[in-house]
Amino acid sequence: MENKYTGKTFIVEILAILLGLLFLVPFYYVISNSLKPFAEILTNTSALPKVFQFENYVNAFEKLNYLKVFSNSLIITVASNVVLVVFCSMAAYMLVRTKKKISNIIFMMFVAAMIIPFQSIMIPLIKTAGTFGLLNSIWGLVIMYLGFGSGMTIFLYHGFIKGIPKELEEAAIIDGCSRFGVFWRIVFPLLKPITVTIVILNSLWIWNDFLLPSLVLQNPELRTVPLATFFFFGQYTKQWDLALAALILGIIPLLIFFFSMQRHIIKGITSGSIK
Template identity: 75%
Template sequence: MRKYGLPTFLLEILAISLAIVFLVPFYYVISNSLKTYADILTNTSAWPKVFNWNNYVMAWENMNYGKVFFNSLLVTVGSNLVIVLFCSMAAYKLVRTKSRLSSAIFFIFVAAMVIPFQSIMIPLVKVTSSIGLLNSIWGLVIMYLGFGSGLSIFLYHGFMKSIPVELEEAAIIDGCSPFMVFWRIVFPLLKPITVTIMILNSLWIWNDFLLPSLVLQDEALRTIPLATFFFFGQYTKQWDMALAGLMLGIIPLLSFFFAMQKHIIKGVTSGSIK
């Protein structure tokens, strides 16, 4: 059994210190979301003496939270479905097709992850406007498919290498078509990495502000980050309601993450062991 020594103690102190550093912003958001506007300006760091829950009521009403929550949920779920559907099939074909072309295509998907979004932002808006995808929830979902394909295919690609080809060969001998082999044999085995990809993409898509702000111009299509942004005007900043709105947007995602976080490590490590 490993002894508890000075290096372990110092490592624990470092880990606790880093945890505190990362938790400090959460403290400020939570504490100030329960203060009045005057109290926020007076002392930002202090814990509220009286919890002002009216901030959450006002934020809920001003954001039209039910509508923007549905929009965020629709975008996140729809994007995850199309990413999992197309990227799993694409990765499967790239893994099982041994050729220079498949290797080149895989490299292109991986290389696309390093391209800054800001460099293609203006051409993206022009192209989407010309083909009728601007100001559309489903147009936004298609764009998330494009931007999320690189990482998703990369993770699927690594995981599929651990699946024995003999399973597929046995299914083909039993009369399965290539389509049935993938959906009945391969795809169920991809559950750990599929959950991991859905979690990572949900964290990104739910919190994304820049892409929806470029695509969704109609007020009825706003997502939670867009609705929260409108608490900040040119001359006024409604910090009390804005912070409450941030908490309303964070709570569903935190609940989802804590419920599913164990699958992240399981999915990533499973793909690294053959």
């Protein structure tokens, strides 16, 4: 039976296009105003730039010390993703395969931790971090991201691992593979679709996070891209032209990462549906 193109379909498509354009409005304001002189931003915010001022990006790049803050953000994001994927995948695997009541209790504790607001624990967190010497440390921040990201990451891995046939692991054990080897050689490669999804979600969160790094990283040499961008806003001045250009410079790496990983997501979904 052929699907006919009806008036209802046309209306739905128009509404979808309008909704898409509505979501693109903030991007238009950021991009267009990042190419204007400061005075033009104040006087004519909505219009396109009269003259495209690419010097904003050059000045923002220099004042941000972009290569330094970019490397800080990259190290934090990559390291946090690695520890989250390694530890949380193993934890989720053991919680799924260990059929004991304590496993369900631990899993529910991780899930419950997802609903605790960060603001309610940030003061005791910083005091504890100071006691253990984790402040002004990139690796201290990575440890905190492991704690805060474990709930969602274990939750996603837990649901995916339950769909993996246990017979694959039993066959590997019969062939002489250890429990550790079973996980890394058999189970973990099958987790690629959900691992890609987890890495993307955690990267968006960690790269764009402002509050936790602002509390932990007081040393200017350790600033991330969001922290460095914040310093365009002083007590008496707000450098909107440079700040908006800095926002674009901070977004570009994430866009490149997302589009480069997109094909892996689609491939993982299609291979999973065939299985």
